[in-house]
Amino acid sequence: MTSDAALPDLADAISPNLLYLRRYARALTGSQSTGDAYAAATLEAVLADETAFDRSLSPKVALFRVFHIIWHSGGAPSEGRENGLRAAAKKHLDKLTANTREALLLSTVEEFAIKDIAEIMDVSVEDADKLVKTAYREMEDAVAGKVMIIEDEAIIAMDLEFLVSESGHRVTGIARTHDDAVNLGRKDPPDLILADIQLADNSSGIDAVTDLLKALGPVPVIFITAFPERLLTGERPEPAFLITKPFTETQVRTAVSQAMFFSSTETLRA
Structure with a gap:
């Protein structure tokens, strides 16, 4: 004791x-x-x-x-x-x-x-x-599918697109704003969403994902942020999958593989 x-x-x-x-x-x-x-x-x-x-x-x-x-x-x-x-x-x-x-x-x-x-x-x-x-x-080798990327920084978006594609998945597109994300998701429903928290028009990636899930139903989600301590407080619903900026190639590949395995769609409330 x-x-x-x-x-x-x-x-x-x-x-x-x-x-x-x-x-x-x-x-x-x-x-x-x-x-x-x-x-x-x-x-x-x-x-x-x-x-x-x-x-x-x-x-x-x-x-x-x-x-x-x-x-x-x-x-x-x-x-x-x-x-x-x-x-x-x-x-x-x-x-x-x-x-x-x-x-x-x-x-x-x-x-x-x-x-x-x-x-x-x-x-x-x-x-x-x-x-x-x-x-x-x-x-x-286990799972391959369609991945939607929500990221407003062009270089980061390109890196994510490359890593996801190299892992055997198809990228449905890259959205930079809330509205772009919702429209892209409805046009080509993904098997997984990879989303930044802060978007180009100062909208919330969390809100975009929440709206997408309402329209698409259960889809695994990975959030990306430079400040994970602000999200993992235990005080409200939080993402099960989180990548911290700056990320590594192996972190992205692993997170995508893990998220494809699970049906977690837990998101943050704004």
């Missing part, structure tokens, strides 16, 4: 890494609510037994290691009867080699070194490296 005197020090070690744990948990589960539930369970486990938080490791690695234990002890989350896109997602996920998805997200989204991934997942460095490489191959 943790002593009261130890709590402030433990809190100082954990607090800076909560944002990243929640981001990872949401990407792993494909859901804001389920991801946050696993993150909360991780904190409860650490508070119940401080020895679970290995202080010989960096605070972030130690926290993610506890999460990994909680994740595997509880199994993959279930949110009731699965149908539609979520059922299709589960079908794809069931074909993946065990632990590859976790290893890939830890490597690309959270940018852990292979040795840290090995510590988190309690495997050898060689096995961690194999898991990441296997995940790249399996994820990119």
